[in-house]
Structure formats: structure tokens, C-alpha cells
Amino acid sequence: MYRTNTCGELRLSDAGKKVTLAGWVQRIRKMGSLNFVDLRDRYGITQLVADDSADPKVLEVLNSLGREFVIQAKGIVCERQSKNPKMPTGDIEIKLEEIVVLNSAATPPFTIEEQSDGGEDLRAKYRYLDLRRGPLQRALKLRHQMAIETRKYLDSKDFMEIETPFLIKSTPEGARDFVVPSRMNPGEFYALPQSPQTFKQLLMVAGFDRYCQIVRCFRDEDLRADRQPEFTQIDCEMSFVEREDVLQMFEGLVKHLFKNVKGIEFNEPFERITYDEAMNYFGSDKPDLRFGMQMHEITSVVQGHGFSVFDSAEYVGAIAVPGCAGYSRKQTDELTEWVKRPQVGAKGLVFIKLGDEVKSSIDKFYTPEQIQEIAKACDAQKGDLILILCGPKHKTQVALGTLRLEMGARLGLRKGDVFKPLWVTDFPLLEWDDETQRFYAMHHPFTSPKPEDLDKFFSNDKEALAQVKANAYDIVLNGNEIGGGSIRIHDRKVQERMFEILGFTHEQAEYRFGFLMNAFKFGAPPHGGLAFGFDRLCALFGGQETIRDYIAFPKNNMGRDVMAEAPSVIDDAQMDELFLKSTYKKEETK
């Protein structure tokens, strides 16, 4: 070992000990006759000191040091003259007797501090330096703890972690697969798994009863902000369970993580709301419950009074923003512009200010009494600003939900250190797509319909099918979906009907999922499960909304690793071995 102790562990009680430390030079200072070095490693920072009367060899080395040099330092632990109560090692310093440069360092392109002066691109290129900074060290430490505690909980509940393959069969339903050409089977490709879905269901058929895995998944999507082509799931499945068992089990996991990683205890059951309620009250299937400001449908209250904008709308909805009745004309104009942005997509914004005086943008069409009726329908209080949107129901609900989040943010109600988990249940099973004139599975084709909706499921009535609810559930934290799952179809007849509804021919279903359907012939248990998005879960536990700092080596939004410069071209010889030819250059020169 190059050290007897880490840079985070020495205390006043160690005074007098002769120690050896090793680490990186964080800072070098000279104060009068004293030379100080802050020595850093993963565990902390320890101050080294030498006065001008020290061994000249020590002083010579000290003079040669630069930021981020790797050194080994030997000396005596001494009590500090001026202690630093902010540092765990702040009571002591090491009086240097010997110092060795283990490796020099070029000047880093940005400062290795809590807040770096480097831009995002530069820090991405030198990710290994950015990772030395406190926020990233803590982010990955948190992630490690989350993984440890996740496995501890699941192991205690008899889950077995079983590794499923990464080189699998391409089954294109949902997002695009990454594919891997097979040299030994020329012309053929493996796919990288979008999730271990089929394998975990096979493990249930195989009788493993409770399966879990913290596992990498892959999706070749055009990357929206804060998505990664490879991401990590906590993937779980259980046999002989109903929905309630799954919810209890994984609510238990989230509570375990909050307690053991964050020190936060949830003693009450998580809230549960249905998908329909979530849309009606929050305009989102992943509501942020850190604040109220629920949506109210006021269609019947506002219609029939001659205001044609409302009268012709399918839906009129409102939120009451607390304490904002005093908004100026400029502020409401700005909000109106904000909701008209394409990302929100509303046509306009109606407001009512419940100040000492009541003012609204619809005074012409409604009497003061009618305005009060509207305010009552919104559960609004004096001092509130009522914001109203109207239009097609689903679209307007989503827009109003977006406005609700924005107002919550503007009022500082979306705090990183407040945690509001909840379950959203009873999702629609199917989504109709007008363009392709077919149903798509809202989750995936193995999600079972709710038992009470089986009649509708087997009917041929499009309206009835659209109403079938899935035995599916999402777990939501602070406006983010952190996990989702369902009770699966274990009955081959139901599975075949599902494929039929989705428009797969028997042959297509057989080609894509034949081995799973075949497996179901041999005694499939009732089963269900859930998968958490581990990257986001970690980010949210860290109080952050973006996942990039919680992944050691993330890709940018072109799917590139700018540090390692991947992807890259490969040798012609390798292409030939794979019987592959790129058509890209031809396209370029056209």
C-alpha cells in the first residue's frame, strides 16, 4: 500500500501518529513561513504542512507541485492551530517529513472544484477529470448505495438475481432495437434487449418464483433531452401474485430506499390514483404531488352564457394559483404567450384575479355572480389567480397540467428535498392510432386486461376495446415516472387475443414471440412485475432532475461518447468478416 490512511479518516485522537497518505493535490498555499497542501482522495481532504525549516528535499518537492499532482506524503498527525469545523479532518494537519511525486499532472482544462469553471462539452470530453469533482463523486456513491440497498431488500424478500442474455432475438414492437451482426451466423443479427421482459416471464414459467436484476437496457431512439441509448433498470417479476401484492412489495422497496439511503421514513401507504383521475386533476399520468393547485373541470359552469370560445369547447378547465391575484397585465400577458408556445400548445389563456377587486379577462361575458360561481367551482380563495384553458379534452388537460407545473416551479413549490411518491393505476390497455388504423399496446403486449374488463376485451367493438383498462401501474415520484409494471397475461387464449387486437397475424406473433407463447403451453403461473428506471431513481434521490451526473460515462444526445470518441468506423476486414457493406458514402455522394 502506498498509504497507511485515507485522506478522510484522521482525527484529533490520531495526533502524534506517523502516517502515510496518498492522493491528489487540491490546493497549494504559502502563508508566511508555512507551506500548505490540501491532499484529496475519494474519502476527503487532509491538510499537509511544512515550514521553511523543514527538510530541504521536502521543500524542493513542494515547490515543484502543481494542481492534481499525485503524491505520497509521510509525516506526523498534529493538532491544527486554526481548526476548520467544516471539514471532518479539520482539527488536524500532517507535519511533512517526506513527500514523493507519484505522478505529475498537466494543468486540467477546468477547475476540479464543487462548481467547475468548465463548460458542459469540455467536461464531457475530460469526463475522468469531471468525475473527480465532489458532486459527481457523491452522485456515484449514492448510486452504489441505492444498488446495495435494492439488492439487500429484494434478497430479504426471496428474490433471486438472475442474469438474462444481452445478445437476444430482435422483436420489433415499441422502440427500435440496436442490432449486432453475427459473424458465425452470417446475414443474421442479434438484438440488444430493450428490457428483459420475455426472459423474466420465462423465468416465471421456469418456476423461479421471484426474480430481480439490476440490468442494462438499450433503445435506439432519437434521443430526447435526458434520455440515454443505454440505461439501467431494476427489473423484477413475481409469481402467484395479484396487483396488490406487487404494489405492496415495491412500495416496500421504495420505502426501504428512502429510509436507508436518505433517512426519510414513510409511515403511511403511498397515495394511489387512477389514470383518469390523474388526467382530470393533474393533466398528467405522472402528477407532481409536492404541491396542490389541482385542476377543475368547469365546462358546465361556464357554458351557456354566450361566450362562444367556451361554448364551443369540448373541455374547459382551470387552476387556482395561490397568492397571485396581484399579477400585473404584463405578467398575465407573458403567461398567455407562455401557454401559446408550441411545447404547451394552448390557443389562449383566460384569467380571473381574486384580489380585493375581482378582475378577469371575461368580464364582458359573465356577471360578477357568475364569476364567483366559477371561482367556487375552482375551490379558489381570495388572493388566488385563476387560470383557464379550453379546447379538446385530452390536449387541454395536458396543457393545463403543464401550466400547473410551471406555476408550481415559479412559486418554488417543486423542492428537490421534498418527496411525494404515488401509484397511478388503471391505465387504458390499448391506444388507437388513427394513422395506421390499429390499436397499440399502451404498455406492452404482455400486459393483462383488468379481470372485470375481459368481456370488452373479447368483444369486437372498437369503443368497448378502447375502454378496457390494463392491470398496470406506474410508480411516480415528484412528477417523474420512476417505475411501471403490470400483471401479465398467463393465459394463452388471452395472449392470442391480444396479438389479434394488435393486428399481428398468427405467423407474425409466432415468429416474434413464438418461444414465449410456446412456453405458456407448459404451465405458466399467474405472474406480474415491475421495472424501475434506476438512473432517474438515483437522480431524484440526489435531488436532481437530470440523469447524466448519475451515470459514470454517459453519451451525448447524438448517442456519442465524446471522451472515447465512440462510435467510430471499423476496419474493412472486420466488415468483410461480418459480410457487411456500408451504403452510407454512396448516399452522401448522390
Place this chain on the structure above:
Amino acid sequence: MYRTNTCGELRLSDAGKKVTLAGWVQRIRKMGSLNFVDLRDRYGITQLVADDSADPKVLEVLNSLGREFVIQAKGIVCERQSKNPKMPTGDIEIKLEEIVVLNSAATPPFTIEEQSDGGEDLRAKYRYLDLRRGPLQRALKLRHQMAIETRKYLDSKDFMEIETPFLIKSTPEGARDFVVPSRMNPGEFYALPQSPQTFKQLLMVAGFDRYCQIVRCFRDEDLRADRQPEFTQIDCEMSFVEREDVLQMFEGLVKHLFKNVKGIEFNEPFERITYDEAMNYFGSDKPDLRFGMQMHEITSVVQGHGFSVFDSAEYVGAIAVPGCAGYSRKQTDELTEWVKRPQVGAKGLVFIKLGDEVKSSIDKFYTPEQIQEIAKACDAQKGDLILILCGPKHKTQVALGTLRLEMGARLGLRKGDVFKPLWVTDFPLLEWDDETQRFYAMHHPFTSPKPEDLDKFFSNDKEALAQVKANAYDIVLNGNEIGGGSIRIHDRKVQERMFEILGFTHEQAEYRFGFLMNAFKFGAPPHGGLAFGFDRLCALFGGQETIRDYIAFPKNNMGRDVMAEAPSVIDDAQMDELFLKSTYKKEETK
């Protein structure tokens, strides 16, 4: 829940309780008026019973059952008349009150028993049924425990598990990469990692100090028996360490696993031998120490007596096989044929039988006294059979080592429940390849030379370079390499010299490993590590030599998943999106 208890947990103390179980029908028997069902789940088997006076509905369902049906059974826990002491639940049975078929099952294509009647191909196709069998359930349970205990130990030693990327840059040195075409970066490819080697070194540069990961790796090799294109490593790296620290740490891990998974305590340090010793005494760099029968070089003893076969040989070596002096002519002839097989490759076999009478195949050339000299040089005892091979040194040592293993196996000395771990150290750093007239790295290009060999390393003398020892080590268990690693090069000058010796131009090295070499500029700590082959480690702990049963969904030796039928052809549309064309069919029609 479909059950109140599992099929493995009820005992006599539960008698009188009303319970609900769920699982698979293992066996159905009728004995007189009694109907028995053995109900199986992951946790065990419980006997269900109903006599002919039971509820007719129960009897009707019982009559409809077949093997592997999934059922739910309700009844009362009762003491058995005839107990089965071999089963944990053997004291009780469930008197049936209600039984429900949750899912029927087609007759499985082979029996789901400890020893199945199905052939390997059939069981591979129906892997989800094969996985129901006891040996595979136990294999994956063992693997789960190994992973849990590995993480427990490493976490207790301050290792952080950090996930490294799967979509990385192709750096072709060593085995062939699997590649992944990038749709968003047309004409470019990611590679799947053969190991996280460069990333774990970057994590050391980033100051994470101790890293571990149980991680999938990929190698596109022509598959020898018992190799898989995707396999799992316990991958570890530590900063500020010397070789001794790494050996202590991971010897500790292996001891922890033996103690906590197998209940075996190793109180002594593991044996350590150098690569040269391993070759000299065992003809292998992964010696099986479960038995002795060490090799002896007898070149100087046998040469100069006029036996030209020996006199012209670079090397003559022997083993003394205990208790086999009585081998018949037929047996020694058979052994002679055995060593001549191409897999062993010896030209012939010389033997000396140290029976009551001493007989040998070289009586013509050596006096009885000389024969006794040879026997003495072999540490042979009365009753031993001495087997002698000669030829070029390395090749003959390997052949003699293979013969040693064979004789150990024939004598039953290679027991699955005896464990002999050891370290092999001081490997050569470089291997000269005559064909390409260049050196190759014996481990990988980041392995450091031993400090005392640095002069040779920087010399331009081919002989001197060939003698440079690596600061590398393997851990070996029962004749299998279970892990290997090294102290890495952390000095850019040494790394550049290494690339130079390997014949990389500066540009090639820069292109392939530029980001790692660049990282080393900014303060790389001394570091080293080790990776275990997790699949094999699990198999050996399970007393098996083949890894296939310790992987849930393995591939065959053509890299195919015969259950899921992967790899497979993909859509033309997908090929077009990737700007790829297969040239395979054209080749076929030539």
C-alpha cells in the same frame, strides 16, 4: 397472493392450520382410496391428499390433472401416516378441501426430474422447462448467493460498484469485438466491451480508489467447448496498491465466498508459485493441486547413456504415478496411444514400473542402477509407474502436464468437493510470435513490467525483452484459471514504450487508446486490479467443470440461442436505416 405458504415451509408444528399453496404438479398417485399429488415450487415439494370420500368437485379436478399443471390447493395441514425423512416437509401433508387449476400444461417433452430423460438439444430448446429441474434451480440459486456475497465483501472493503458503458469504442487488440451499427452516426459502429479494462482504469484516474462491478463481457471468438460469446466477470480495480495488496484483498474475497457459500474455511494463505515453477512442476499455468504427481525434469540424468531419443531432446520430464506399477502391457500401450493423440501431441511414451520387479521400456539402454537413479530423480516410490516424455521443452512440459491431469482423473484424485486455490505469479510480459514477427502482450497492453525488469523493458534486445516478467497474477482453482490481473502501467512513458514494443505506431496507439493515454497526463495514481470469471467460479463452487448450467440462458457453440432462435435475419427497412447491406447471399451464389 395465490398462496399463504410456499411448498417448502410447512412442518409438523403447522398441523391443523388451514393453508393455500400454489405450484406445479410433480406427481399424481392413487393408492387404494387415497389420491396423492406432489406439489412443487422453487422452495420445495408438499404432498396433497384426498380420499375418495372427499368433495366430488375436488376429486373431479384431481382426475383432470396432468404433470406440470399449475394449481392452487386449499386444505388443512395434517401429520402424515408414513413420514418421509428425506423431505423437509416429509412429516406433513395437506388434506385437500379445494383445488383450482390455474393453468393446464401440455405434456413436457422430457421429464422434470433430478436426472432428465431429455437429450441436450431438446433441453436447450425448452430451456424454461429444463430450468425447472433441481440441478439447474440449485445452480442459479448458488450463483445468486455468490453474487450477493461478492458484493457484501467488496462493499465492506469500500469498493464502489460503478456501471461502465456497453456501447463503447472498438479497440481491436486481443479477441474480436462484437460491433453495433449506429443509426444516428451512419457508417460508424460501437463495440461491445471485451472487459471494462479502460473504463476501470479511467475510474482510478477519476479518483474512485476502489471500483468493482459484476458485469457482462463479450468476445466474438470461435467458441471452444464451454466458452460463451457473452460471459460475466467480477471486475475490480484499486488505487495506491502494490501486488501484495491486491493478492491479499482478493484472496480475502475467495475465502469469504468459500466460508459463506460453501461453509469451508481456509485458515492458511493460499499457495503461490511462479509461472516458471508452474510450468516446470505441473506443465500448466493453472495447475490442479488437488493431487501431487509433480513433474520432474530428468534431462541431465538420462542423457549421455546412448539412448538417442533422450540424448537429442531439449527436455526430458517424468511423473511418478502412485500405485500403478502393476499396469499391464495393454494399459501402457493404451497410454502410449493416448499421449500420441493430437490434443496431447507427444511422439511416444517411456515408462518404468517400480513393482516387485522393475520393468521399463528402456531396459536396453540403462542399467538397473541407472534406472534407480532415474526413479530417485522422480521422487518415485515402490509401486509407482514412472511416465516419461521428451521433446522441445515448453511443448513437452504441456504434454506431460496433460498426462498428469489424465492420470489424476483416472485415479479419482480430481474430486469435485475438494478445493485447492493458488496464485500463479510472474508471468512473462510479452510473447513473441514468429509468424507476424512481433511481440504480443501476454495479458493486455496495460500490464506493467515488474519493477526490477524495467531496464530490460527499455532495452532493444529481443532476448532481454522476452525475459521481462509482468507484474501479473492469476488465481487458479482445481486446474482452472478463475481470475487474473496485474498492476497496471500508470506512467505514460512506460505505456508508450509498451505500445512501441507491440509495434503500434504513435498514431495507432493514439487512435485506439488516446483517451486513456491522455487521461494519464492528468495525474494517474498507481493502480492494479483483477477480474474473476464469474460463470466458471460459480460452476466450480457447484462442483462442476462446465459453465452452461450456471447461466440461465446460454448459447450453443455456434453462438445460437436455440430456444429464442437468435440470431435471426432483420427487416430490410432496418438494414436501410442503418445504411447496411449484407453481402452474404452474393457470396453464396458465387
